[in-house]
Amino acid sequence: MNAIYSLLLVLALVVIATLGAGAAKMQTIFAYCVPGTAFIIFVVGFVCKIISWAKRPVPFRIPTTGGQQQSLDWIVQNKWDNPSTGPQTAMRMLLEVLAFRSLFRNTKVVLKHDEGKNPVVAYVSNKWLWLFALLFHYSFLIIVVRHMRLFLQPVPQVINALEFMDGILQIYAPVLYQTDMLILAGAGFLLARRLFDAKLRYISLVNDYFPLILILAIALSGMYMRYIAKVDVMAIKEVVMGLTTFHFKAPAGIDVSFYVHLFLVSTLLVYFPFSKLMHLGGVFLSPTRNMPNDTRMLHYENPWNNPAIKPHSYEAYEDEFREPMFEAGLPLEKNPEEAA
């Protein structure tokens, strides 16, 4: 049901854009007002969300430990999975962000049988999520960077090179981008695992399905524009450059699929700061990842501790409550006679 609601939501967005920019001829609103507002909400919302997270103290030093911690000299430490210094933690973060190292460790529970045909619960490696998540995220990144050809004038050489490499197979005209295929495979897998794995379907909500279906719809509308509708790219560049240089010209002669694509992207931008998509910024603020495991070397002070409350040792505690504890028959380090 959650998946269907999400699909209906995205379809409603498509209908709004089709009717608004197509039938109602509100091209200027859909070309400039909506995306401009969406971008402002995205940037301001993103910054506010990060600042609000930065205000929250981390009470404990809680890095997840995925290997041997620093110990005696002759025990080999797993420096990337259990870092104990700043540089090691930075390396761990870098690998996490660029290579999704924690997803690579993903396992699943299976039932196997030993030689005597007795059932055995086993944990086996499960790399599909890691592989398709990697495909999806890197394709998305390349696609966003590639779009800069419409945002920058003159187009920098880096963007030209990326554009060329992405279409290097030279299939069809205009050339097919590999990333278009890969993002469909990546996002398609991420959606399929929620739909077909019963355990995942049970815990999946509208806010899990909606961004996935929205991103799939963005990719599909973009591909429709390029490969099927064959929209007028130069007219679109004029609109997009109008947005980035603040010289707005009434758009003309652009296929309605462009407005649908733009409206879906605007929705994604508005939705971004208030949703799970904030893991873009949140991954850097994960206490389980960005703290070194050095609790055996350094004392970690809980930032919200009241400085007026001094440490209270057990000895002091016993000194304070010796008489009542003795009367209650509790075991004591020192009896009242010894203490006196």
Next chain:
Amino acid sequence: MKLYNGGKIITGLVIFLGLFLTPLAYNAGKAAYSQPKLKMPVNEKECVESKDFMRTKHMQLLNEWRDSALRNGKRVYVNSKGKEFEISLQNTCMKCHTNKAEFCDKCHLDASVTPYCWDCHIQPEGLKK
């Protein structure tokens, strides 16, 4: 209210803003962008198909022409008005569009498109010599 690890987080936010505001900074102060003006052929008013068709679908037509001429050996194209053309980049297209820099490149540079026509064909500038 106090920020925890404020220095690092603000640095990260500055990088984030820098990345996302790059297009605005890159284009700042530049004049409004207009589509490039093409140098149209002087002695011919109509292309093989309508202007709108050629604007958006010329690459598709060129691809069909290549397949038709080179793979199927069919060298005659009948357009939507029933007029016949010889399927040939050198002899039909480049008869009018003689200058790549003044015609093809104008949009292709702005749209960052690198067609592979000239992997096999001689560029139109070469024809002028």
